[in-house]
């Protein structure tokens with residue numbers, strides 16, 4: 001396992017590479033070209049620029065999160081082949097620069113969704129939170145405005161202002177896309193790109209739907225063991241893999257994360273590890289990574305990753321906002337650094353315990 005932190009790039013992130021470098025055991029970052037839009041070809045020069053910048057700080061660029069998929073591909077419009085070709089070109093350029101992990105998602109309209117980005121906890125920290133009742137009471141475009149208002153001035157991934165302008169149009173183009181169609185469009189996309197991934201050994205790692213159920217009536221297909229198994233079996237090659245995000249999958253208490261990790265095994269290429277507290281159906285708060293702060297058992301999760309021989313990048317996912325830090329919601333330095341240290345501590349204990357046993 002390679003511990004990493006997500007980094008949004010200079011000018012986009014409140015956290016610097018120099019700070020990340022000082023987190024013990026953190027080998028690298030997961031980043032993206034934040035100034036590009038879905039469907040655009042990433043140039044080799046731009047990729048190399050990002051890589052050089054990361055390496056100059058003594059870190060490795062361990063993967064890309066995300067190369068976003070254009071909506072025309074998800075909807076299955078005629079124009080999709082054009083955007084798929086662009087995606088392939090981007091993959092080729094990434095491959096030539098030695099990048100071997102690409103995280104992406106196939107969620108319509110919204111990437112992740114929360115009803116609150118700064119819910120106050122008893123200890124004075126704030127966390128991201130989700131309450132289905134609140135979501136049901138707002139319209140999608142209001143949702144965008146609200147997220148923007150609460151994002152501390154940062155542009156959050158998946159909530160870019162240009163998407164807000166198009167939200168009504170986006171809902172319109174997705175209106176005939178049900179789960180079956182979305183799934184078929186995903187397979188169409190993967191069949192087209194996998195040969196390039198195989199050529200450059202790029203592992204595609206689809207991110208779970210967050211939360212793991214339908215929001216605003218939109219279809220969801222990467223939300224439970226059955227659906228993920230269907231995807232992995234539809235294209236049974238290693239490069240068609242997943243990002244196991246404990247927080248997204250864990251939003252639904254029916255999802256047994258430990259079982260999923262053990263079942264998906266070497267098709268997991270990237271791990272997002274965070275904890276959350278379930279409050280009831282469709283209601284949860286994010287939490288500190290520590291097992292006893294939330295509903296997920298981090299020891300069992302880390303043990304499962306250890307047992308499957310996981311060698312890919314792992315990152316502590318969203319943290320609380322603590323110690324007065326101002327950052328993109330969920331992506332401050334302090335709580336994610338605590339999370340990384342805690343997860344590495346669990347890993348060391350599991351590893352040493354195993355070797356003695």
Ligand code: DNO
Pocket residue numbers: 065066103104105111112157158207330
């Ligand atoms: C939110 C993240 C997502 C994730 C994408 C992957 O914090 O987990 O934005 O990066 O869904 O494409």
